[in-house]
Amino acid sequence: MTTEIKPTNCHYCGYCCALLATVEDGRVVKIDPDPARYPYDARVLAGCRRWRMNLDALDGADRVNYPLRRAGSRGSGKWERVSWDDALDDIAARLQELAAEHGPETLASAIGGPHASFWPLHRFMNLFGSPNNMGIGQICWNPRIWMDALTFGWTVEADIVPGVTECLFLWGTNPAESDNSAFWRSVLRFAKSDAPLVVVDPRRTQAAAVADLWLPVRPGTDCTLALGLLQVIIAENLVDRAFVDAWCFGYDELAACVRHYTPEYVASVCDVPADDIVRAARLFAQAGAAALVSGRGIDQAGANVAPTHRAICCLRAVTGNVDKPGSCVLADAPDFVSEMELEMTDALKPEHRARCLNTPHTPLQCFDGYDLVRPLTERLGRTLPERYLTSAHPHLVLRAMEVGDPYPVRALIVNATNPLLTYADTHRVFEAFMGLDLLVVLDYYMTPTASIADYVLPIAGAIERPVLQVHGGVANMGYGGPAAVPPYYERRCDYDVFRELGLRLGQKDAWPEETLADAFAAQLARAGVDWDAFCDLGTYWQQPAYAKHELLGPDGRPQGFATTTGKVELASELLPRLGGPRLPTPTRPITLCPQELLDDARAKGAAHVAMITGSRKQPYNASMYFNNASFREKSPYPVAEMSEATAERLRLAPGDCVEVATDNGSACFVLAVARMRDDLVNVDYGWWHPEWEPGAPAFGGIWESNVNCLTSCKPEEPMIGTWCYNAVDCVVRKVDRVLSWERPTGESVGKPD
Incomplete structure (x- = not known):
């Protein structure tokens, strides 16, 4: 018998953490974390439940092995x-x-x-x-990359440096679930420091629970909130004038645009206390270096995704938090x-x-x-x-x-x-x-x-x-x-x-x-x-240099930013050429619940509420890993979450089976109570039955608890085409039904007529 220890990698999330595989006669018999390679921290894998799947999945009975x-x-x-x-x-x-x-x-x-x-x-x-x-x-990565590129000439990444970053915003992301790796550990370390952590999310996530300030924004209004922060910063003269005067284009236009986004107006739209809006703006602007990380909560906000990212870019720029230590960095091109x-x-x-x-x-x-x-x-x-x-x-x-x-x-x-x-x-x-x-x-x-x-x-x-x-x-x-x-x-x-x-x-x-x-x-x-x-x-x-816009080019002048003006474009010169706006401007999201549906739903005892979906939930990831028996034992059925007050208002109780519907279709979930803003339902994403016989009539159970049975992919945002998962209106009602997830035999459910 020949035994070797070989380096390799996990593929069960985008971090691809390093592993060591024990190989006997060409077959892997054991895997262990490899702390000598990325992410160089044994605690990351110690807190992860996915990497252990690698061994069983190699020879799993459900794998497709032949064409x-x-x-x-x-x-x-x-x-x-x-x-x-x-x-x-x-x-x-x-x-x-x-x-x-x-x-x-x-x-x-x-x-x-x-x-x-x-x-x-x-x-x-x-x-x-x-x-x-x-x-x-269009609902993941592209909106941020496009808006960063149009504003700064390239993408920016948060540069969280202990002792240097004096304020951190997490906006529409919950790294405890979506990441659960080195980044989440860095967030936890930051939360224990004296520097403030601000979380913008309609749910009181694990990140919100350790934050100094939680802004439970109404879904779909993030752009208005960002413009409100800019209004406070500009009105209170918290702007980095030196950076704005030297490196920003369109500041006066932006200032005029945000003038009416007062804390009181923004509070009425976003349903966030005006005092908290002012406090958040001051924390970001008064920090020597402030970093901001956004996530899918913004990327999936339909019509408002592009203007929200543009407003966040402007927020970084007017406070001088661009390509400097502890705030953000413009990455270098790959070697x-x-x-x-x-x-x-x-x-x-x-x-x-x-x-x-x-x-x-x-x-x-x-x-x-x-x-x-x-x-x-x-x-x-x-x-x-x-x-x-x-x-x-x-x-x-x-x-x-x-x-x-x-x-x-x-x-x-x-x-x-x-x-x-x-x-x-x-x-x-x-x-x-x-x-x-x-x-x-x-x-x-x-x-x-x-x-x-x-x-x-x-x-x-x-x-x-x-x-x-x-x-x-x-x-x-x-x-x-x-x-x-x-x-x-x-x-x-x-x-x-x-x-x-x-x-x-x-x-x-x-x-x-x-x-x-x-x-x-x-x-x-x-x-x-x-x-x-x-x-x-x-x-x-390779560690990128900071302040690259100040580097001298062949002509002896600073190279600036890769935009049409060579500056950070608070007012875009390029978007109008495509029929888009110069400045970030929020719009109303579309509705998936026409009046006829609402009238019929109310007659059946249903309530009209906002819905978000697509939020990550360990150990699953989108539609993956539902074939893991231990995962299913601990998280056995698809959940629709509400606040306790909302559930009481709708006369619902934890464990009830609820139907969530739009004009596109419906799906059923088990109700759970969670800390989150009222009049909102957060619906699990990606549920199916891998253990069922593939194909007709049930097709893995995709008709029963699949939230995409009620979503629409029609373009909402006009420049990129983003559709909406995070500001969708729906109707919710209790139904007298036992889901297949709860049935002892797990009977399959066919396609509805």
Whole structure:
């Protein structure tokens, strides 16, 4: 027997923490945390419940281990095992036929994480000739990246330095649940210091519980709150005049814009005490260095997501908290090969770029919008990842599937995501996918989405594949490590799948590296980093310089910011060119409950309240890890949370089964009481039954407690197309029903009529 200890990494969240795998005769028999590599803190993994899944998941009975081809009607659960060559040959041939009939834009893709590399799929799509990589970037990451880039010329990251950061804001994020790693530990350390911690969240989260000031903002009004903070700072002359005068454009316009956002007015809109608004503004502005971290709570706020991020950018700027220690830092471009280059987006021909579905609907989140910003960032040697920031809007892709407008989308490749649960408007997604000519799913498990596919391809997971996490290519950092063992059974890395498809479709010159590890090695080589040396360290990071706008360029003048004016643009010069506003301006969110629905609901005893969803809840993550028996034992059913006062007003009690509904549909949950603002329901996200037989009629239980049965993906924010998860109106009522989650036999529940 040969025993080796090999470094590798967990893939069960985006941090990809370092592990040590004990390998006996090619099989992993034990895993342990590796404190010698990122995140260099054994306490992080000691407090995490996910990393232990890696060993059992390697040989789990529910893993997909061989390529499967549909043998019956779509969703029937009938499959036949085929070889990789047969599967890839047939997929490539069918893609060629569909492209010949409809054009290469007929292929769309969907991708998720953290157990995938995005760029191989994006490269394949570019070379195939399709602009239609569909994603949920519009509600996660993209809004902040876009608004940071338009305001500062690049993205900014919080720079929390003990003893230097004198105030910290957490806005719409709860790292105790969404992160539960090194960052959450840094927040806890900060909370114990003398510096104030301010949390903006409608729920009293773990972060809010340790804060000095909690602002339970009304969902969807965050932009108004940010403008109110700016009003106090400007009215009380707490502005960093030196920075504003030297480096900000449009200050007078901003000051005039926020003048009427008085604490009293903002309090009436946001339902936050006026005194707390004033206190929060003073804490941020009077700190020598103040940091702010925002999260999905803002990214998923529909129509107000872009103006909220813009207002937060302005808040940083007028207080001088830009690219200085303890506040925030503008990241450097990567020394290694960038995500933009790896995607090979420039290989997408102009005629195919012109077929981008987004262009007339979301003028920033499209190739035309990107082309306006790219020369600005490139002036300072940086390129944003294009395929992320031009990803096709799900509403538009679904419409192209449904009615062929403006052209038919007939094929879809799904990699490491489960759109039947994670995309808004499940009923619509289901019907659109059921009508496709070709649906290919790359995944670990037979998810609801996989159950309706034509091909399900088995993908290598944690410990079986190398990882290089580079934060979307917008920073000069990366972390990860090697695979401990080759993939078990006939699983393959996603890179191998797209490379093999590419070779079959004439893309040979674009895929010179035979393996994903070879590709990572080539990516790092430009930075002078050897792949094996990187694997030993587990990280590559270069501390960025501060105040980079003051560095002298070749002409002897300060380089400034990569914007149209060379300054921080409080008033945007670029957005009006796309039909957008110069200044952050809040709007009212759309309603999903028309009067007819409200009248009918009230007649049945239902109440009209606001809803938020998508908040993280350990140990689950979106629709993942519900197949873990110990997790399900401790968190056995999907929950809808309310404040005690709201539950009493609605005559509901903990443990009641409640139906939550909009005009799109409904879902049922178990009621729980939690500390949060009144007249609000927080609904769990992503619940399904992995243990049920895949396919019809229940499709893993997606019709019973899936909040996306009542959401909509129609664009609300006009520049990026963000839809809404965090300011949705709904009706809630008690129903006399026992959910499948609570039934001893776990009977399945079919699709409602």
